[in-house]
Amino acid sequence: MTSKKILSLFTHAYVVFFLCYMLLPLAIMAAAAFNKHSIPTVMPWKGATLEWFAILFNDGILWKAVVNSFIIGAGVICLSIPIGLAGALFLMQLSSKARSLFYAVMVSPILTPGVIIGISTLVFWNTFGVSGGIFLTIIGQTTFISSFCMLLFMARLQRFDKSLEEAALDLGASQHQVFFRVVLPFLRPTIITAVGIAFLQSFENYNTTLFVIGAQSTMTIRIAGMVRLGLTPEVNALALIFIGLTVTAAIAYELKRRAEKRRQAVQKEAAKQADAMAPIAPGADMVPA
């Protein structure tokens, strides 16, 4: 009994330690954004200031890179969602043998180091005279982000009840109408998730982008440059904004999830009540014996 208590205490202590390990560096990084000291640090504390935020907001080069990141992110979304969806629909229709072969090829970009995706994209397009830049970055990132999207769509499609499709066909819908009226609405939540994930992946990508961005820059590339050369707490100010956005998004997501759960519970309750008021036979008594 006591040994169990010690073990439980130890486990909880470890979890707390682990959370500190995950979060403390970020907290310190964020805190240093307010230190007057001209290099990013919390020790020694030279007094609070907001000047690093002012410098951040006036950093034209960085904002230009941010614009590039958004352009690339948008391009990646536009390409990787249709590709991922096509890939998932393609695999679902294959026999199991062909499926595992194609599956291996289509998830391989996830299992390939990002630098190699970047290099192969660069080398391939170079033969057509296209050199590094925003276009090539979109292509390179799309290569592996499509795989992520495909996995998301596959997971959702596996829960799709094929009889819905057949019901729609049976009611006279064309294959087109079936897809746009039945399958696509079913996939809608996944499309939204996939858009979010594709954008995040694109926005934060470094290893692939490094090889295909050419003379252009993205926010991540720019931050890496700032971190490696000439470091000021401007980076910390940026990091703080990032962390703020992340935490807000995470909490919003969690709240939405709980609201959704409540909504489902209410629906279930409604269905139960409908059951309780069991249907009275409409015209059943009119049945000729």
Added chain:
Amino acid sequence: MGSAIDLEKVSMRFGDYLALDNVDLHIREGEFFSLLGSSGCGKTTILRIISGFLDPSQGQVRIGGRDMAGIGPNKRPTALIFQNLALFPLMSVADNIGFGLDVRGVPRADRRKKVDELLELIALPGAADKLVTELSGGQRQRVAIARALAVAPEVLLLDEPLSALDLKLRQHMRQELRAIQQRTGVTFLYITHDQSEALAMSDRVGVMSQAMIEQVGTPDEVYNRPASPFVASFVGANNVFRGRVTRMDNGMAVLDTRFGALTGRVGEGSSLNVSDTAMLFVRPEDFSLANGSTDGLNIVSSRVRFQQFEGAFVNLHLENRDGRRDLTVQWTNRPDLPRLDRGQELRVGFRHDRAMVLPRGELANE
């Protein structure tokens, strides 16, 4: 009355597996037809071939006299009610019911009118804007029927739609389905493994076994005049006596069995000769106590094994003298039933014309 559905020599092969073997089936316009069979007998295959989700390996399918080869499920005048109903979970009740009209380009106002009509028919007025997830099991059932009826199909195909419901609701829905069918006059083809369902609702029943249709007939014909040992043993309970034909006389046959010589009516269309092996079937409810005249009766001497009280009925399990064969007898519960003890000798009888003699064949092993 014309033909709603005709299957001519339809076979279906999945690789090496023969799911349908040269099936002929003719369903009349406006009738409630049930296909009865255990799982894997091919009844769902027939349904999917008629609805167009499967192309038969051989044979012809006609609906309303038109050949259906090369016509997809979305172009056929059929509507299918799925086992799991397959209601679209993201659409409201009205959108579900109106779906078939919507994809045909019917304008919103006309659609709405039709949907309201159908909601009236299924006694769910006011449920139009509800979500499918908010409905009870029986209500979903009715919405699925309305959705199928909305496209004004010539034939409604139902794939065991009641199997997910509990017993009480199921019995209620039987009446309701029958009522809707009679009100709309649409041909219903109903697939089920539940014989009481098939017998209770249908105008005619087709009994299936192993890729073939064994018998087609009214519920009464199928029950009282089974065409094969399979049908005799599959539809309702039946006692079977095996034996050799010793005499044939005017549509009646005498069999030598372990219970002695028994006489029965020879099944229509089955040819039997003296010294053929045959089977004699008699329903548990056709037995009576043999104490009096034995004219026109088969008499069986037996011993009581045990008795089961079921409320309205009493089931009596008997065995023959050497304890090797048993039979089941069912009596309705009456105050004058004799008290029977285990091991007690008992003579029971049944009328010659209530026994059915068929050539030996395969039985349904339930």
Added chain:
Amino acid sequence: MNSSNGMFKGFLYRYGKIMTAYILLTVAVWIMGMILLPQFLMVDYSFWAVDEVAQAKAMNQVAVLETRLDRLDAEIRAAQKEMRAAGDAAEKDRISRRIADLERRAGEVEAGFVPLDKAISDPPRAYGLKNYAYLAKNTLHRSIFFKTMVVSLTVTFTAFLLCYPIAYYLAQVVNKQTAAVVFIGLITPYWVNEILRTFAWLMMLSQNGLINIALQALGIVDAPVDFLNNNSGVIIGMVYCYVLFMVFPIYNTLDTLDHNQIEAARDLGAGWWRIHTRIAIPHAKPGIAVGCIMTFMVAAGTYAVPSILGGTSSLWFTQVIYSWFFDGGNWNQGSAYAFVLLVLCIVFIMAMTRLFKVRLEDIAK
């Protein structure tokens, strides 16, 4: 042929003509144009090198032609001068014919540049294993490769040790509400940019960073430890950055473990060690394999962490590849190095799937 025909019919039947065309075309472009052909081309690059002898020869010939062209130009100019000075028409005619002859010869020489220019800008390729031989012979690059491999394995193993208890805790010990809160704590750093995550550890590990201040205050060390110029900084940073690639796969598998199994084992007298080694870890095998594969792959393939946390004396293999492409300008050599890295990852994936007896399909998460 028959089955592919059937497959095609299946597509048409299910999706109709336009959708089928969209699906097949898109998938074909993705697989061929974005995955396979680029990879093949990279591998192709790695097996050839510029034929330097031929290139040098062409350059020499260009120099020879250039001097010849210069000489002809000079002669033409001299002739034009003579032309202006010349008096009678016959002489003019003679000179102009000479100029025409000279110009014709200059034109011939110029035409001679075309194949040579091509030979220099797109030099002849010599196929062979030269690029790989270079890696095998270069002791520095070889040692960087092995270091990358060993350190990545260390990172993978450390991440597993750190993560397993957390994943188990989240999946089996704690209730869903608390787990959701802990999840937010775990996901937050994951959503923060990889560069910024690494930067946070740069602050922690620098000469006057928090860790050194703490170590000195506790009297463990006298002088600040130089984490950034040995591999320790890189290891710590990578474990931090990639730890979640390990947590989630393991969590996902442990989450499906029926808690009754653990209680049954406990009921039968198993201690906590046995419960983990006999029940939980075998059940989590696919998750562990996936976690290890992902962690190893991102660790071996990263450029960000070592370029920020590693000093000049602790280069990563990806950094060598990068310098071949953008400092050395030798894409062939770089492609060879990249392919070696790819093979390392493939070998690791195969070893893990073999070791843990999981299939590639199970990796979909």
